[in-house]
Structures are given as structure tokens and as C-alpha cells.
Amino acid sequence: MVRHVARRLLQLIPMLLGITIISFIIIQLSPGDFLAEIRLNPIVSQQTVDQMRANFGLDQPLHVQYFRWVWNAVRLDFGYSFAFQVPVIWLIGSRLLNSVILNLVAFAVAWALAIPLGIYTAKRQYSAADNSLSFAAYVGISTPTFFSGLFLLYWAFKTGWFPIGGMTSIDHDFLSSWGKILDVAHHMVLPVLVLGVFGVAGLMRQMRANLLEVLRHDYVRTARSKGLSERVVVNKHAVRNAINPLITIFGFSLGGLLGGSAILENVLGWPGIGKLLVDATIQKDLYVVMASLVIGSVTLVVGNLIADILLVASDPRIRYD
Amino acid sequence: MARAVVGAIRPASDAEAAASQEVRTPGQLAWRQLRRHRMALIGGAVLVVLYFMATFAEFLAPYTLDYSDRVRFFHPPVIPKFVDAQGVSLRPFVHGTTLTDPGLRTYTADPSRRYYVRLLVQGEPYRMFGIFPSRRHLFGVDQPGRIFLMGTDQEGRDQFSRILYGSRISMSIGLLAAAVTIPIGLVYGGISGYYGGRVDNIMMRLSEIIIAFPEFYLLLTLAAVLPPAVGCTNRFYLITLILSFIGWAGFSRIIRGIVLALKEQEYVLAAKAGGLDDFRIIVRHILPQTSSFVIVVATLGIPAAILGESGLSFFGFGVQEPCSSWGNLLTKASSLPTLILSPWLLFPGMFIIAAVVAFNLFGDGLRDALDPRHRTG
Numbered sequence: 001m002v003r004h005v006a007r008r009l010l011q012l013i014p015m016l017l018g019i020t021i022i023s024f025i026i027i028q029l030s031p032g033d034f035l036a037e038i039r040l041n042p043i044v045s046q047q048t049v050d051q052m053r054a055n056f057g058l059d060q061p062l063h064v065q066y067f068r069w070v071w072n073a074v075r076l077d078f079g080y081s082f083a084f085q086v087p088v089i090w091l092i093g094s095r096l097l098n099s100v101i102l103n104l105v106a107f108a109v110a111w112a113l114a115i116p117l118g119i120y121t122a123k124r125q126y127s128a129a130d131n132s133l134s135f136a137a138y139v140g141i142s143t144p145t146f147f148s149g150l151f152l153l154y155w156a157f158k159t160g161w162f163p164i165g166g167m168t169s170i171d172h173d174f175l176s177s178w179g180k181i182l183d184v185a186h187h188m189v190l191p192v193l194v195l196g197v198f199g200v201a202g203l204m205r206q207m208r209a210n211l212l213e214v215l216r217h218d219y220v221r222t223a224r225s226k227g228l229s230e231r232v233v234v235n236k237h238a239v240r241n242a243i244n245p246l247i248t249i250f251g252f253s254l255g256g257l258l259g260g261s262a263i264l265e266n267v268l269g270w271p272g273i274g275k276l277l278v279d280a281t282i283q284k285d286l287y288v289v290m291a292s293l294v295i296g297s298v299t300l301v302v303g304n305l306i307a308d309i310l311l312v313a314s315d316p317r318i319r320y321d
Numbered sequence: 322m323a324r325a326v327v328g329a330i331r332p333a334s335d336a337e338a339a340a341s342q343e344v345r346t347p348g349q350l351a352w353r354q355l356r357r358h359r360m361a362l363i364g365g366a367v368l369v370v371l372y373f374m375a376t377f378a379e380f381l382a383p384y385t386l387d388y389s390d391r392v393r394f395f396h397p398p399v400i401p402k403f404v405d406a407q408g409v410s411l412r413p414f415v416h417g418t419t420l421t422d423p424g425l426r427t428y429t430a431d432p433s434r435r436y437y438v439r440l441l442v443q444g445e446p447y448r449m450f451g452i453f454p455s456r457r458h459l460f461g462v463d464q465p466g467r468i469f470l471m472g473t474d475q476e477g478r479d480q481f482s483r484i485l486y487g488s489r490i491s492m493s494i495g496l497l498a499a500a501v502t503i504p505i506g507l508v509y510g511g512i513s514g515y516y517g518g519r520v521d522n523i524m525m526r527l528s529e530i531i532i533a534f535p536e537f538y539l540l541l542t543l544a545a546v547l548p549p550a551v552g553c554t555n556r557f558y559l560i561t562l563i564l565s566f567i568g569w570a571g572f573s574r575i576i577r578g579i580v581l582a583l584k585e586q587e588y589v590l591a592a593k594a595g596g597l598d599d600f601r602i603i604v605r606h607i608l609p610q611t612s613s614f615v616i617v618v619a620t621l622g623i624p625a626a627i628l629g630e631s632g633l634s635f636f637g638f639g640v641q642e643p644c645s646s647w648g649n650l651l652t653k654a655s656s657l658p659t660l661i662l663s664p665w666l667l668f669p670g671m672f673i674i675a676a677v678v679a680f681n682l683f684g685d686g687l688r689d690a691l692d693p694r695h696r697t698g
Contacts, residue, residue, distance in 0.1 A: 011526070018530035023542070030546040135360070142677035144628050146635050147670035150654050157661050164657060262537045263632055267655065277538060278636060281545045289542060296535040 118207025255303020361686020436466025510576025
């Protein structure tokens with residue numbers, strides 16, 4: 001087990017190199033650079049532009065730029081943001097936290113709702129409740145988050161119940177610390193609703209399928225014929241085994257904690273890493289895009305690794321080495 | 322075999338014997354199963370309607386793609402009526418409108434004149450399929466009446482017509498992406514699984530790099546690479562390529578898993594012993610075994626491509642003006658002040674949802690139909 005994890009961690013190194021090389025190539029391919037706009041500005045002299053080029057290292061050959069970036073990134077120095085004129089790591093640090101908070105809450109809501117709903121629909125397979133919930137789940141996984149986000153924005157405006165976008169109110173800084181938390185929570189309702197519904201739909205279908213599969217097994221029949229009540233059969237015997245495969249999904253969702261909300265953050269103006277990435281892409285803020293891509297990929301890969309480990313830990317039938 | 326024995330023991334009429342010995346092909350079995358899956362059939366029917374709309378967009382749309390009535394910008398949807406102050410009419414009609422408050426974009430109807438909805442009317446000229454010139458539209462109203470079933474945008478362009486034209490891009494991008502992804506994934510996964518060992522290791526590590534990127538991040542940065550002025554058609558193909566570039570890796574991994582299991586089967590060993598070269602064994606003998614799986618993955622992968630395109634276009638990195646796709650039409654709704662005054666700009670989203678739900682339902686039904694283990698008898 002330890003050897004397996006160690007090997008997987010070692011495999012991460014060439015993978016990260018590949019990820020950074022691809023990110024670097026993609027960004028270099030894109031037409032124009034951050035300085036293109038500054039160059040058009042008549043107030044800025046050619047000398048200043050050259051100076052900026054040299055400062056950012058843009059005058060060096062490509063491979064030099066790349067290795068310089070990698071060497072710095074190893075020491076957690078992701079360079080400077082052209083647009084904000086601050087180190088990328090500052091920028092990403094705060095945005096990362098915002099994204100993780102949003103996704104964690106949505107994640108908790110999704111799991112808390114999806115498991116009971118999945119059990120409920122499996123117990124009443126093909127009933128009216130099952131059919132309508134299953135259809136709702138189909139619609140849930142099929143709705144683009146930017147559309148549901150826009151729809152809820154409209155609804156929030158019409159009812160006036162929730163703030164329209166953003167993460168904090170204008171007077172946030174003047175609130176007590178308890179008030180600050182409530183303020184953020186109030187702003188979080190809409191995005192959590194969108195992400196939560198999306199998550200519930202997928203998880204609920206999974207849970208329902210798992211439980212239906214388990215209920216066909218012999219030991220369930222044995223438990224029933226032993227005269228156990230249906231509640232005990234389902235809750236004590238079947239559900240425990242049906243939840244097992246979901247542990248892997250749990251690991252995968254950890255990997256998606258950053259990427260999952262990218263589109264929605266832009267629609268609702270949530271200052272997370274997804275919004276940062278879109279803004280940086282538009283502004284050609286090279287090092288910010290690089291860092292977001294790499295950090296997003298690392299969380300995904302690490303999430304998959306955790307999923308793998310959890311799977312081995314929870315299922316005695318699977319053995320590595 | 323079993324049926325023949327039963328027939329011999331229990332003599333039956335000729336017709337009955339013929340029926341009992343009838344052998345169903347796998348295709349017939351799958352169809353029989355699919356027909357039982359009502360939701361899948363509904364999904365399939367919705368898809369037929371959507372593709373019909375996409376094919377005959379020019380004829381079905383009351384206006385052309387760039388027809389614009391600049392006096393009627395952000396006009397609310399006009400719903401044909403049967404009743405007004407003058408009484409009941411068996412033919413649906415609309416009233417003319419005039420802009421009364423440009424700030425709040427309020428239009429007031431003029432109930433004194435009715436414009437009847439007519440079938441096969443002469444209207445804006447277009448070229449059917451880009452070839453045959455025509456002026457005939459399925460329905461419309463007489464000038465100067467306007468029939469904006471789903472309202473208009475900031476330039477007074479009919480949203481319903483633009484949705485119909487947009488369905489061409491949105492509904493075909495998934496098919497095209499699948500057509501590119503599947504052959505690449507099949508060959509890549511086939512080679513990787515068949516040879517195994519070091520080849521497999523290197524090929525899979527390469528595909529893992531693609532999978533390691535959060536999908537939307539990679540999609541976005543790749544789309545930002547596209548040169549800004551390439552024209553609608555080229556941009557459409559480039560977006561398709563990007564979607565395929567992201568999709569092939571996951572697909573090839575699954576194919577590799579199947580091939581890994583298949584290559585130890587006796588018929589493959591027999592083909593090898595018979596002296597067939599590796600490429601022929603992979604392409605002619607192993608890959609056809611994955612066909613039902615490929616069909617299902619394609620059907621369930623198309624909605625992912627539709628969602629990907631609409632997301633990209635929504636942020637302005639995909640299909641761009643003056644072309645229309647469902648995602649690109651929704652861009653106008655992304656400004657809150659506009660959205661609040663003109664909520665009908667959300668209509669294209671309904672089409673995205675309908676198409677994606679339909680593909681998902683149909684794909685799930687297809688999976689049950691093609692997989693013998695899922696059949697319900």
C-alpha cells in the first residue's frame with residue numbers, strides 16, 4: 001500500500017512536467033501578449049515597453065522562460081501578475097480560499113441531500129416519486145450552470161430575497177465578525193443552490209443504482225427471510241454496502257473542488273479561482289493563467305490519488321502489489 | 322437448440338413452430354428493448370424534432386439570421402391570439418406594437434388592427450441549404466406586423482429565428498466532435514491495450530496529462546489561442562477540434578481497458594497463430610467487439626460537447642457574432658440590467674437543456690438495449 005502510494009507520487013513528477021509544458025505551449029501559441037495593449041498606448045515610450053519586457057523575462061528564448069518558470073514554481077514563486085502588479089501567489093491564495101469555501105459547502109449540501117434521496121427512490125423503484133425525482137435528476141445534470149445561475153439571478157432580483165452576485169455586501173468591512181459570516185452565507189445561497197442541485201442529481205442517480213444492485217443480492221434475501229423488518233434490511237445491511245462505491249466518487253469530487261465552479265463564479269461574480277482564470281485569459285496575464293492551470297490540475301490529480309487510496313482502504317477485494 | 326427440442330416433444334401448428342423457431346438478430350433484440358424504454362423513446366423523438374429544426378431552419382424561421390428591425394429592439398415575445406376586444410377569430414393573429422418608453426423598453430399594442438398568422442408566406446429572401454433561393458417561410462404575418470415568438474435582441478433580431486439557425490451549430494458540434502474523437506480514441510486505445518507493457522505505459526501516461534487538466538480550464542485556454550478573425554465556419558471547426566482534443570483521452574482509456582481483456586480471447590490468439598499482422602487484428606477483429614460500447618459512449622458524449630460549446634460561446638471564446646449558437650445567444654442575458662428588463666433572452670437555455678436531456682435519456686436507453694445484462698426480458 002505504502003509502496004503503491006509512493007509510486008503514484010513519483011509518477012506525479014513527469015505528469016506535472018507534461019502539464020506545465022502543455023500549459024506553456026498553449027499560452028505561447030495565443031496571439032499577442034500582455035504588452036500588446038500597453039504598446040498601443042501613445043503615452044508609454046518604446047523604452048518603457050522594452051524595460052517591461054526585460055523585467056518579465058519576455059525577451060528570453062522560450063525554453064529559458066519555461067525553465068526559469070519551473071525553477072521558481074518549485075519554490076512556490078509563480079511569478080508576477082502583469083495586470084495586478086502583485087505576486088501571483090498572493091492573488092491565487094485568496095481566490096483559492098473563496099473557491100474552496102463555496103465548493104465545500106455545495107459539496108456538503110449535495111451529499112446530505114443525495115444519499116437519502118437515492119435510498120428513497122431505490123426503495124420505491126418505478127413509483128411516481130421515483131420517476132419524477134429521476135427525471136428531475138436528468139434535468140439537473142443537463143442544465144449548464146451558467147444558465148441556472150442566470151435564472152436564479154433573475155429570480156433573486158424579482159423576489160429581492162438574495163443579493164445579486166458577488167461574495168460580500170458593500171458594508172461588509174463594517175460588520176461584526178458574526179455579521180461578516182452571515183453576509184457571506186447570504187451571498188452563498190445562490191451559487192450553492194446551483195452547484196448543489198448539479199451535484200445532487202449525479203450522486204442521487206449513483207446511490208439509487210448502487211442500492212438497487214445490492215438489494216438483488218442473496219444476503220438481502222436471507223435477511224428478509226429471517227424475518228427482519230424492511231427498515232433494518234435496507235438501512236442496516238443494504239445501504240452500508242451501497243455507499244461503499246461512493247467513497248471513490250468522494251475522492252474524485254475532492255479533485256473537482258476547484259474546477260467545478262469555474263463557470264458559475266463568472267456568472268455570479270464570485271471572486272474565486274475560476275473567475276480569476278477567465279479574467280486572466282482575457283487579459284493574457286501569462287503567469288496567472290499558468291499558475292491556475294497547474295494548481296487546478298494538481299488538485300485534480302491528488303483527488304484521484306485519494307480516490308484510489310480510499311477505494312483500496314474500503315474494499316478488501318482490491319489489493320495493490 | 323433448446324427451442325428445437327421443445328418443438329419436437331410438443332407438436333405444434335406450423336405457424337406456431339415457425340414463430341417459436343424465429344431467431345432474433347442482436348439488432349432486433351436491442352430494438353425490442355429500446356421500445357420498452359418510454360423515456361428513451363421520448364428523448365429520441367425530441368432529438369428527431371431538434372435535428373429536423375436544424376435541417377430546415379431557413380424555411381421554419383419566420384425571419385432570416387441577420388434580419389433586424391431596428392425600431393423594435395428588446396421586443397417582448399409576441400404570442401398569437403385568438404381573442405381580442407373585437408371578438409373571437411378562428412385564425413390566430415397578432416397586434417402591431419409601438420415603442421412607448423425607450424428607457425424601460427415598454428411596447429404598447431395597438432388592438433385596432435389584426436395581423437393574421439399565415440402559412441407559407443413570402444418573406445425575407447434566403448437560400449435553402451445555402452443553394453436554392455426562396456422567399457417562402459413556413460409561417461409569418463403581413464407587413465408591417467411582426468411575429469417575434471421569443472422576442473428580439475438589442476438589434477431587433479428575431480430570437481426564435483436565431484435559435485433555429487443556432488441549433489445547426491449547437492446540434493452538429495457534438496456529432497462532429499464524436500466523429501473526430503472516436504477514431505482517434507479507438508486506434509490509440511487499441512494499440513495501447515493490444516501491445517501492453519512499455520508502449521501501454523507511455524501512451525497512457527501521455528493521455529493522463531490531458532485528463533489531469535480541469536476540463537473547463539483547458540477548454541478556455543485552448544479557445545483563447547484561436548486567432549480572432551477566422552470567420553464563423555472556420556471557428557466552428559476549430560472549436561470542434563478543441564472539444565475533440567479534450568475528449569479523446571478519456572475515451573481511449575476505456576477502449577484500452579476493453580482491448581486488454583479481449584486480446585487474450587481465443588479468436589484473437591487464433592488470428593495471431595494464423596499469421597495476421599497486428600494492425601489487422603486490432604482493426605478487424607478486436608475493435609468491432611467494442612462497437613456497442615462506442616455507440617453508447619458517443620451518445621452520452623455528445624451532450625458534453627454541446628455543453629462545452631455553449632459554455633465557451635457564452636464567455637465569448639466560442640462561436641461569435643454575427644453567427645448564432647445557443648450559448649452565444651445567452652451571452653446577451655449575462656448583463657443583469659438587460660436580463661431584468663428582457664428575461665426572454667433566457668429562451669436559448671431551454672433548448673440547450675432539452676437537447677442535453679434528450680441525448681442523456683436516449684443514451685441511457687441505448688445502453689440498456691445494447692447491453693444484454695441490462696435487458697428486462
